[in-house]
Structures are given as C-alpha cells and as structure tokens.
Amino acid sequence: MGSETQNAPAVHVAAAAIPLAQPFSILVTICGETAVSEVRVDAIMPAHQHGLNYAPKVTAISDRLFRVDDMLFHMPGLWELQVNVDFNGRSVSYTSEIALK
Template sequence: MKTLATLLSMLCANLWATTALACQSEAEAKPLISTSPGEVSGVAILEPIPLSQPFGLQLLFCGKDATTIKEIKVGAVMPAHQHGMNYTPVVDALGDGRFAVSGMVFHMPGLWAVQIAATGRAMPMYFTLEVHAR
C-alpha cells in the first residue's frame, strides 16, 4: 500500500508534467505578489479549498534567480482577525523552481493571505497570495 506522501508526490508530478513551466501561461494560476526586489516572479496553482479541510497548492517561480530557490516556508494569516492557521503545511521541493505544498487548512471563511518566504540566495524573497475561503 502506498503512503500518503508517495501518492501526493505522484499527484504533484503528474500535475507538473501536464502544465507548462512559464509563469504567465498558466490559465488557472494565480500570480504571487512579490514584496522583495529582484527578477523572480511566481504563481500558485490551488486545489479546491474545502473549509476546515486540508488542501494543497503548487508554487512555480520564474525568472533569472528562480532555480536558486532551494527552500520555501509557507504560512497564512487572516488579516481581518489577526490570526494564522492552526496547522503547519509541508513543502516538497520538486526542482527547477517548483514546490508542492500540502496540509494547508483554512478553518474560517474569509480573506486569507498566504505568506511565502523563499531562500537559496543571499537575501530571502517574500511573496503573498490573497485567497478567499468560502
């Protein structure tokens, strides 16, 4: 019997194999808002977001320094309520500026700000993504 991690890895690999690697060409991709100077941009492809249930997303970084990103940390906060998630997501590096994130849980409806810190070069890069949970 395959483990959940193996199944998730296979699902993510299949998703990435069927999508283009250009950040701007992803129809269902949502652009990340960069709060750091630099030549790296990113997009997120979200799974359906069931309230109070785990979901995942894929992150793709593009640009001159995108392949230097070796690690990312992901969290989320509700700006209106000033609190974060009750769970810590798991991030898997897929190579070439691609990452799979699992274990995200939005336990309340409303606006969430997904916060992403990317490291692998001298200075970390920071990105945000606004998501409405219903």
C-alpha cells in the first residue's frame, strides 16, 4: 500500500478474489519494528462519493498481522482501500486502489 508519510513502515494487504456485493475478508501485514497500537480500515469509491455500508471489523492475529472482516464492496468500479495505523501515537495513512468488475 502507498503512503504519503516519509519513511512509513511498509504495509501489505492480502485478499482472495473479492466478490461483488458479498462480504469478504483481508489480511493486513505491517512491516518494521515500531509497535502498532491500532489499525483502522475503510474504503471509498472516489468517483461515486460513497464509502462502505458496513464497518469493517479488525482483529489482531499477532503484533503485526491483522484480519479484517465484514468488508463489502456493493458496486463494481474503482475502490480506494484506506488503512490507518497508529504507531506509538503517530497515525499513518495508507491507500491502495482496487478495481472490481
């Protein structure tokens, strides 16, 4: 995922094939040594000016691996996945584009 923050720890997202209008889950992996205090996940469709109809549920699997459930993309098109990670009180935003057919 990309971030505008300089020297931000790398964040990777893994997902199986994303179904249209059906719930799915993703895994978020946060690299580096800095302690992670919280991970928040959301998504928007910039062209349509709307976001998710359901609040994603984030569960820590380990210190650096997080499972995100209750994701649902209800329209085809370009989605922007947004992940915010709190590192010791410093919040870093990451985004990634997902094209859903």
